[in-house]
Amino acid sequence: MSFSDLGLSPDLLRAIEDAGYVNPTPIQEQAIPPALTGRDVLGCAQTGTGKTASFTLPMIEALSAGRAKARMPRSLILTPTRELATQISENFEIYGKYHKLSMALLIGGVSMGAQVKKLDRGVDVLIATPGRLLDHFERGRILMSDIKILVIDEADRMLDMGFIPDVEKIVAMLPPIRNTLFFSATMPPEIRRLADKFLMNPKEIHVDPPATMAETITQGLVVVKHGDGRRPGGGQAEKRDALRQLLRTEKPSNALIFCNRKRDVDTVYRSLTRHGLPASRLHGDMSQPERTATLGKFKTGDIKLLVCSDVAARGLDIPEMSHVFNFDVPTHAEDYVHRIGRTGRAGHQGRAITIATPEDGKYLEAIEELTGRKIPRMELGGQASAELKQTDPSDKPSPRRGGRDRGRGTDRGRKPSPQTGTKPEPKPSPQVEAKPEAPPEPKVETKAPEKAPEPAPRKAPEPAPKKATPANESQAPVKGLGEHVPAFMRTVPPKSKPD
Ligand code: AMP
DSSP: OOGGGGTOOHHHHHHHHHHTOOSOOHHHHHHHHHHHTTOOEEEEOOTTSSHHHHHHHHHHHHHSSSOOBTTBOSEEEEOSSHHHHHHHHHHHHHHTTTSOOOEEEEOTTSOHHHHHHHHHHOOSEEEEOHHHHHHHHHTTOOOOTTOOEEEEOOHHHHHHTTOHHHHHHHHHTSOSSSEEEEEESOOOHHHHHHHHHHOSSOEEEEOOOOHHHHHTEEEEEEEOOOSOTTSTTOOHHHHHHHHHHHHHHHOOSSEEEEOSSHHHHHHHHHHHHHTTOOOEEEOTTSOHHHHHHHHHHHHHTSOOEEEEOGGGTSSOOOTTOOEEEESSOOSSHHHHHHHHTTSSOTTOOEEEEEEEOGGGHHHHHHHHHHHSSOOOBEEETTBOOOOOOOOOGGGOOOSSOOGGGTTTTOSTTOOOOTTTTTSOOOOOOOOOOOSOSSOOOOOEEEOOOSSOOOOOOOSSOOOOOOSOOOGGGTTSOOBTTTTOOOTTTOOOOOOOOOO
């Protein structure tokens, strides 16, 4: 199928051609035609599938006739994070280049004045995070009664961030007769309930995450030894040392380095800079102009190493990223999948290397259980990886996020304290650099585990494991998630329903 079969106008087809797209992606193929006819869409799809264009293109088409009145936007896109909102607005500019539609971005962290001026001039497309939108509404600067198209993007992320009450409040203010396009990477019961409430006879579309994402990522795990193994949270200096060694040997062309806590983002960033590894940082406590500028420089390649919190884990589309490093093992297994999914995109090869301490065993077990694969251990500079501590089964973390993360990285008064970050964490031990600061160029080897890992059985029916593995492949590093895509990422296409 080509874009011209979808019912789009010549101006849009021209913009799509300018963007270099040849064929629509599956979500675009399935979502654009019903959306163009005004039918509601429930899309189970994640970033990387082309979902942004699947709602942006029909919106541009529908809004091309008509004019917006002051303070009365004609359409609304709700997204959980400022970065996603900004990314959607960039997409809008690309696809809407031959249309004269006005757009406003209502996100926190930037002054409200400029946003108010835009609203006053009349806006065709409003792209907003829930908190900032409600702020404007409560100050009487916006009327929702003219909104004909509503897009809710990354609904499950909204749930994780505690935004659902705000979203429900906003949707209750919109005209009931409207076209609603609702997207979520996963469909837990809370999201299904919302979809049932907001959508009328939707066309339901499920697309798998891009298969290439997992297959093009090579994973690795370094477990550092540290002096005070009794204290959880210790080993920070050793982890920084391991990171520097990895950066020097892996030579990433660009990399995201994820930390669990914002204050560790700062520490790691300062440490790298001090050691002659120029880096930048990104976390939710930075001002919005700073976040936008940093991300922009990372996208253009002016910044090669970006130390970040999970604010960068989902949804950001940064093409051709060579590496992701987990300076900390994420405490929610699901976050691991999102973080490493930032590399190995669009058919490019990527490497995702996690640095752990022996105390991280329980989190790694949860990750390996979720993904169904062991992460191959790596040796650093000839040193064997330390052993992980055995986990007490009663102490196992849940792979999915829970209510305790509500409000993380949010706008509008829900800002978590910089000290609390993303999880209740023990205090790190005093940071004593254990090694000389300029290590010799070490050799990093990826070593597969002694035994070929048994694919862990998952509750959901798994595809049959590959029957024959050539002998020389059994020792090879496990690539990405292979066929063991976790159940939450694997969506089953519904029986085809008549349109
Ligand atoms: P999204 O899932 O919307 O974040 O899109 C992921 C990436 O795919 C973005 O870089 C888009 O520019 C790109 N993209 C979207 N649709 C297409 C298409 N039909 N052909 C090629 N690339 C696309």
